[in-house]
C-alpha cells in the first residue's frame with residue numbers, strides 16, 4: 001500500500017495489508033447518488049461479499065474498482081501493480097455467444113497476452129476445475145449456469161490474484177450455486193482474493209467478510225459470525241433489517257458533488273486502449289465470427305460484385321429513340337451539309353462551324369433521333385408530339 005504513505009493525511013488509520021481499500025467513494029448519475037461515501041477493505045486470500053438490494057450501488061462500486069467507470073470522488077488503493085492482476089466477471093456475461101467456448105477462451109487468452117500453448121493448458125485446467133461444457137459448444141446453446149461457469153473460467157484464464165465477480169450466482173439453481181461457492185472457497189484457500197456482489201442474503205454467509213450496502217452507503221462490514229453475534233440472531237436477514245431501521249432513523253443529507261471533490265486517487269492506471277495483444281485478439285475474434293457465419297460471409301463478399309453487375313445492367317446506357325433538336329445559330333443549313341473531314345485551312349477560316357460540325361457528326365453516330373431543319377419553337381412542339389407518339393409505340397411493342 002505504498003500509495004497510502006504518499007497521501008498521508010486522513011488515511012493513516014487504514015489497515016496495512018488489504019489488497020483493495022476504498023475510501024470515501026462518491027458517484028452520482030445526474031441527480032441520483034449511486035455511492036455516498038463508501039469505505040471498503042478486502043484482505044488477501046478471503047472472500048468478500050458485497051450484499052444489498054437491487055440498485056444499492058454494488059455494480060457501480062465494482063466497476064470503479066476494475067476501472068470501468070471513474071468515481072466522482074474518493075480513493076481506491078490496491079497492492080496490485082497492474083489491472084491485469086484482476087480477473088473480472090461482469091453481471092452481463094461477457095461471452096461471444098456465437099463463438100465456441102474454445103474460441104472465447106482463445107480471444108480472452110490473447111487479450112491477456114497468453115500464448116496458444118498457455119491458453120490450451122489453462123483452459124484444460126479450468127475445464128476440470130469448473131466442469132465446463134464441451135469446448136466446441138457455443139454459449140448461445142448453453143444453460144445460464146453453464147454460461148456463468150464459462151464466464152468465470154474466462155475471468156480466471158490469466159490466473160489473476162484477485163477475482164471480482166458481479167452477481168455470479170444469479171439464475172443458478174441451489175446445487176450449481178453451492179458448487180460455485182465450493183470452487184471460490186478452494187481458490188481463496190489457494191491464496192486468491194475474491195470480491196463478489198450478491199443480493200441473496202443467506203448465500204453471503206459463506207463469505208469471509210460481508211459488506212452490507214443500502215442506498216449507496218456501506219451500512220457495515222464484518223465477518224458473518226461477528227454480525228450475527230452483534231445482533232444476537234441466527235439470520236443475516238435480521239441483521240440487515242436491523243441495520244436498515246437504524247439507517248432510516250438517521251437523518252441523512254444528500255452530499256453535493258462540490259463537497260466531495262476533495263480527492264480522487266487510483267493506484268493503478270487503466271490499461272492502454274490500443275495494444276498489440278488487443279489488436280491480435282480482435283483480429284482473431286473477427287476471423288472466428290466470419291468463419292462461423294459462412295453464409296453471411298459469402299453474402300458479404302459477393303454483395304459488391306452483385307451490386308456492380310446490377311448497376312452495369314441498369315445505368316449508363318445511351319438513351320434509345322430520344323428525339324433531339326439542336327438550335328445552332330453558328331451553322332446554317334442541315335447537318336448533312338457538314339463536311340466529314342476538316343483541313344487546317346477550314347479550321348482557320350471558320351472555327352465555329354467546324355466545332356458545330358464535329359458536335360453534330362458525333363451526335364449522328366449515337367442512338368438519338370435527330371430532328372433537323374425546324375424553327376426553335378416548332379422544334380419544341382415537334383419534340384413533345386414525338387415523345388407522346390414514341391411512348392405509345394414503345395408501350396405497344398418490345399423495342400430494345
Ligand SMILES: Nc1ncnc2c1ncn2[C@@H]1O[C@H](COP(=O)(O)OP(=O)(O)OP(=O)(O)O)[C@@H](O)[C@H]1O
Pocket residue numbers: 029032033034052053054055056057058059060061091199
Ligand atoms: N449509467 C447509469 N446511468 C444512470 N443511473 C445509473 C447508471 N448506472 C447505475 N445507475 C443507477 O445507480 C444506482 C446503483 O446502480 P447499480 O447498478 O450500482 O446497483 P446494483 O446494486 O448493482 O443493482 P443490481 O443488483 O440490480 O445490479 C441505481 O439506482 C441505478 O439506477
